[in-house]
Amino acid sequence: MSLFKVNPEKCKRDDICVFECPALVIERIGTDAVPTPTAGADESCIGCGHCVAVCPHGAFEHRELHPDHCPPIEKEQHVGPEQLEYFLRARRSIRTYKEKPVEREKLVKLIDIARFAPTGSNKQTPEWSVVYSPGKVQTLSDMVIEWMQSVIVKKPDMAAELELQELVDIHKSGNDIICRKAPHAIIVHAPKQTGTPTEDGIIAMTYLELAAFSFGLGACWAGYLNFAINKWPPLKQALAIPEDHASIGALLIGRPKFKYHRLPLRNDPKIAWV
């Protein structure tokens, strides 16, 4: 099959697919003709599926995206601006968790939702590492501390700037400041050499964090853990992250022990209208 085909009976020749294709691989030549792929379309198509999704007549069938596999958008499911603002404001970083683990299927569902985050050129670069067993999350904290101790010895100036000794001391006192005694951790990583791995990973993890909140779960970004994964090879290996991938973000996740009762305040935004 060519890159796509258009049903001539259903197509209304309205050119919506031509206007909306971000890769400019759809053209329509002649008044009665249906849209066809441009020269080089196979190489340039990014597989985003806008063509299939935007056609109001169900006339467009992409080689990898059949309209029957793309569920219709239901207006009733849309979230209004007030509800969305409330939802986004009510999300907080959760650092104290119940011991009861989160069902594996729920974590799978969160990753499934995060797949729908936008990615540069629709490359869908994010890959995931899930630390499911609570004991293993604790091991990660210990490995981050090992890395910090090695920096204290090898790069004392950097260690002083990052206040690593203080963090090691807090950890040694039994306060898990790295992974917050979370039952689970999810790490997003991506090949270093592709287009926009950092942006892709951060946005995908943000989707995942919000999805977790909608499930009543609690999550917190683990900045030290993410930083250390990219610096300390044993950590990267323990997480089965390929050598040529960068860790983009780490999220601690579990059932929140405490409820939050008020929305937060934030600084006024700094905006330049130009």
Ligand SMILES: Cc1cc2nc3c(=O)[nH]c(=O)nc-3n(C[C@H](O)[C@H](O)[C@H](O)COP(=O)(O)O)c2cc1C
């Ligand atoms: C990139 C990033 C890294 C973070 N790293 C940590 C961390 O290592 N430990 C932690 O307790 N919180 C961490 N946080 C959470 C922030 O401290 C938190 O988002 C901020 O204080 C605002 O609070 P809120 O998320 O509850 O609204 C991180 C947040 C981001 C975005």
